Structure formats: C-alpha cells, structure tokens
Amino acid sequence: xxxxxxxxxxxxxxxxxxxxxxxxxxxxxxxxxxxxxxxxxxxxxxxxxxxxxxxxxxxxxxxxxxxxxxxxxxxxxxxxxxxxxxxxxxxxxxxxxxxxxxxxxxxxxxxxxxxxxxxxxxxxxxxxxxxxxxxxxxxxxxxxxxxxxxxxxxxxxxxxxxxxxxxxxxxxxxxxx
Amino acid sequence: xxxxxxxxxxxxxxxxxxxxxxxxxxxxxxxxxxxxxxxxxxxxxxxxxxxxxxxxxxxxxxxxxxxxxxxxx
Numbered sequence: 001x002x003x004x005x006x007x008x009x010x011x012x013x014x015x016x017x018x019x020x021x022x023x024x025x026x027x028x029x030x031x032x033x034x035x036x037x038x039x040x041x042x043x044x045x046x047x048x049x050x051x052x053x054x055x056x057x058x059x060x061x062x063x064x065x066x067x068x069x070x071x072x073x074x075x076x077x078x079x080x081x082x083x084x085x086x087x088x089x090x091x092x093x094x095x096x097x098x099x100x101x102x103x104x105x106x107x108x109x110x111x112x113x114x115x116x117x118x119x120x121x122x123x124x125x126x127x128x129x130x131x132x133x134x135x136x137x138x139x140x141x142x143x144x145x146x147x148x149x150x151x152x153x154x155x156x157x158x159x160x161x162x163x164x165x166x167x168x169x170x171x172x173x174x175x176x177x
Numbered sequence: 178x179x180x181x182x183x184x185x186x187x188x189x190x191x192x193x194x195x196x197x198x199x200x201x202x203x204x205x206x207x208x209x210x211x212x213x214x215x216x217x218x219x220x221x222x223x224x225x226x227x228x229x230x231x232x233x234x235x236x237x238x239x240x241x242x243x244x245x246x247x248x249x250x
Contacts, residue, residue: 171218172218172219175211175216175217175218175219176217176218176219176220176221177204177208177209177211177212177217177219177220177221177224
C-alpha cells in the first residue's frame with residue numbers, strides 16, 4: 001500500500017483525523033451538558049480517580065469527587081476545556097490540510113511551512129492553558145501534558161524550518177535549467 | 178539578479194523558435210521559457226553547452242552582467 005498520494009496510508013490517517021476533529025467539535029458544542037453530567041456523577045470518568053492531586057488540602061478536595069475535579073471548579077473547567085478544545089481543533093484542522101497536501105503529492109509546498117508554524121503556535125497555546133491549570137488544579141498528568149505540549153511546540157517550529165528549507169531547495173531545483 | 182539572459186536575442190538572430198530550440202537541446206518548452214524570461218535561478222553547464230552548440234554562439238552571447246540591476250536587487 002502506498003504511504004503518500006491518493007488512496008494511501010495518508011488517506012487513512014486523514015480520515016481518522018477528520019473523525020477525531022468532528023468528535024472534538026461535537027464535544028465542544030455539548031461541553032456544558034457533558035460537564036454538568038460529570039459533576040452530577042463524578043464516577044463516570046473513573047480514570048480521573050487514578051490521577052491524584054498534588055496538594056489535596058490546598059485544592060479543598062473531597063473524597064467523593066475525582067481528585068482534579070473538586071466541587072465548585074465547574075467555571076474553571078468550562079473555560080479550561082473550551083480553551084484546550086479550541087487548541088486541539090486548530091491542530092487537527094492544520095493536520096487535515098497537511099495530510100491533504102501529502103495526498104496531492106505536494107509534501108514540500110510552501111503552505112506546509114505555515115501549517116507547521118500554526119501547529120507549533122497551537123501547541124504553545126495548549127502549553128499556556130495547561131500551565132494555568134497547574135496553578136489552579138495541579139495533577140501529575142497536567143504537568144506531564146504541559147511539558148509534552150511545550151516539546152511538541154518546539155518540534156513543530158523545527159519542522160516548519162525543515163519544510164521551509166526543503167521548499168527552498170525544491171524551488172531552486174525547479175528553477176535550474 | 179544582475180545576470181541578464183539574452184536567449185531571446187540570440188534566438189531572433191538565428192531565426193529559431195522556442196519549440197524548435199527546446200527540441201534540439203532536449204529541454205521542455207516550459208524550462209526554456211523560464212530561462213528566456215529570466216526567472217531561472219541557475220543554469221547547468223550541459224544546458225549552456227547545448228544552447229551554445231545549437232545557436233552557434235559563446236556563453237557570453239547568452240549571458241550578460243548588469244551591475245545596476247544587481248544593485249537594485
């Protein structure tokens with residue numbers, strides 16, 4: 001099976017990405033209702049229990065709530081999830097366009113540079129959002145995600161530079177007669 | 178760029194069309210057009226040799242340097 005081009009592995013990856021993008025958008029639309037349900041029955045997402053808060057006393061946690069979802073934190077989580085959700089939508093949308101160009105056999109198009117820069121910017125945004133969460137409701141997972149997003153932002157920036165160089169070499173080659 | 182390509186002048190002198198020259202030097206018309214319109218960034222020695230052979234001229238007849246043009250760039 002082909003890796004890039006039409007009907008290749010790239011197409012499969014793009015379709016998966018598109019599905020995640022749609023789910024992400026739907027989650028953002030219904031976020032207030034999902035959050036309400038979560039606060040009514042905190043046990044819905046059992047995995048939240050497995051990430052203990054670092055400073056439970058300061059966060060004022062109760063044992064019947066997941067560690068990083070204390071009562072009264074709904075406004076914060078609504079803003080936090082909207083901010084991070086918009087960041088992921090941004091990344092997924094750029095991923096869609098990057099993969100589209102791979103399908104069209106234009107891996108080193110000039111637009112790829114801009115796309116990777118925007119992906120890097122979106123990861124920087126996510127880093128900032130998670131850094132804010134560290135201040136208010138810190139968990140080990142939050143710190144891990146914050147660090148991971150920071151590294152991904154740097155990788156995105158480096159990749160954008162690599163693609164810029166590739167595009168320059170390609171243009172130079174095309175204009176050599 | 179300060180380098181000026183005088184391919185069109187030489188083609189006019191030899192009364193040769195772009196299609197004919199492209200066929201003779203084994204280049205695509207679009208590539209030759211890039212060279213003719215001065216959009217090319219570089220030219221291979223093999224291409225220059227073929228052009229000189231077919232147009233019966235020297236590299237200096239095809240290329241010229243304009244210092245003023247170079248300063249503007």
